[in-house]
Amino acid sequence: MSVLPPALLASVLGTLPADVRPGTAPLTHLVSPDSTRPYVTLTFAQSIDAKIAGAGGKQLILSGEESMKMTHWMRTMHDGILIGIGTAMNDNPQLNVRHLPFPVQNTHFQHYHHPRPLILDPHLRLSPTCKLVINAAKSAGVAPWVISARPPKIDGFFANEDDGERLQQWEARRDVLQAAGVTVILVEPETIHPDLPPVTLNLPLPAVLRTLREKGIRSIMVEGGARVIQSFLSTASGRLVDALIVTTAPVLVGRDGIGYGDGLGQVSGTRYLTTELLGRDTVVGLKFAQ
Ligand SMILES: NC(=O)C1=CN([C@@H]2O[C@H](COP(=O)(O)OP(=O)(O)OC[C@H]3O[C@@H](n4cnc5c(N)ncnc54)[C@H](O)[C@@H]3O)[C@@H](O)[C@H]2O)C=CC1
Numbered sequence: 001m002s003v004l005p006p007a008l009l010a011s012v013l014g015t016l017p018a019d020v021r022p023g024t025a026p027l028t029h030l031v032s033p034d035s036t037r038p039y040v041t042l043t044f045a046q047s048i049d050a051k052i053a054g055a056g057g058k059q060l061i062l063s064g065e066e067s068m069k070m071t072h073w074m075r076t077m078h079d080g081i082l083i084g085i086g087t088a089m090n091d092n093p094q095l096n097v098r099h100l101p102f103p104v105q106n107t108h109f110q111h112y113h114h115p116r117p118l119i120l121d122p123h124l125r126l127s128p129t130c131k132l133v134i135n136a137a138k139s140a141g142v143a144p145w146v147i148s149a150r151p152p153k154i155d156g157f158f159a160n161e162d163d164g165e166r167l168q169q170w171e172a173r174r175d176v177l178q179a180a181g182v183t184v185i186l187v188e189p190e191t192i193h194p195d196l197p198p199v200t201l202n203l204p205l206p207a208v209l210r211t212l213r214e215k216g217i218r219s220i221m222v223e224g225g226a227r228v229i230q231s232f233l234s235t236a237s238g239r240l241v242d243a244l245i246v247t248t249a250p251v252l253v254g255r256d257g258i259g260y261g262d263g264l265g266q267v268s269g270t271r272y273l274t275t276e277l278l279g280r281d282t283v284v285g286l287k288f289a290q
């Protein structure tokens with residue numbers, strides 16, 4: 001069994017200094033050209049027909065053993081690992097590095113660097129009994145941070161009698177999550193006028209990234225799902241991705257599967273770096289010109 005990260009990761013992201021054991025620390029040289037945000041590596045696994053999940057969002061294990069291990073090495077290289085609440089609710093992921101070789105000393109969790117789980121969750125729908133929370137409570141995982149936005153209380157002409165109730169429910173869910181060990185981080189939702197509700201239910205990614213950087217997160221790995229991939233690749237938000245690492249598995253999912261391409265705007269500025277065959281999968285690494 002290989003005890004080193006695949007060559008593709010070295011080509012795209014670089015390596016730790018020779019005197020540091022692989023997987024035990026994040027890559028501190030991963031620095032964004034925009035100092036107000038973390039370095040962003042976007043990564044996911046897809047089928048040949050560019051689907052990342054099955055019909056109805058059914059989670060698919062597309063990556064084979066070797067490329068899944070590559071993903072877990074990549075996790076060790078970043079300060080944070082970011083997903084959308086759709087993925088958190090659908091997959092109940094652990095976002096740890098359990099597929100890496102078992103360490104001779106220490107537990108897996110103590111030996112390897114585990115990235116901080118970061119969940120984009122405007123309405124605080126994360127379950128307080130999900131695996132991320134339970135693992136952290138057992139000291140077998142890093143406590144997640146949930147990024148959210150306080151529901152606006154509209155006082156003006158557009159005030160709605162449900163607004164107060166919505167805020168109360170959001171605050172109750174926040175209290176439950178915080179009591180379970182989750183840190184709730186707030187960003188300002190996008191508004192076009194102070195009296196109007198936010199234009200979108202999505203959190204504005206530049207504000208999310210700025211806030212994470214202010215809180216000491218220097219690099220993140222974005223794992224999905226479909227809507228989050230689309231948002232990060234969307235040129236409307238400006239250049240927010242530094243590296244793109246995509247695993248393609250030799251399977252076809254079909255038209256009912258979930259893709260990320262529908263509605264994706266034009267994506268420009270990619271620079272091809274390398275391709276590596278890992279088992280039956282093809283992994284491609286690109287960078288974005290800044
Ligand atoms: N094959 C792979 O590598 C992966 C596959 N998946 C699959 O993706 C599916 C989940 O995808 P989605 O339902 O699209 O959920 P998602 O994980 O992309 O989360 C979307 C939700 O995140 C929230 N959000 C907040 N700010 C956002 C922003 N700026 N942009 C986008 N979303 C934002 C919104 O509430 C939105 O509904 C699951 O079926 C999962 O299995 C997920 C990750 C990786």
Ligand SMILES: Nc1nc(O)c(N)c(N[C@@H]2O[C@H](COP(=O)(O)O)[C@@H](O)[C@H]2O)n1
Pocket residue numbers: 044045059060061062063067068071083087088091092093094095096223224247
């Ligand atoms: N690299 C990769 N290959 C696949 O085939 C996948 N389905 C995913 N999914 C992502 O990994 C999360 C699950 O993580 P854990 O195994 O629970 O640690 C899942 O939620 C997706 O983000 N990735």
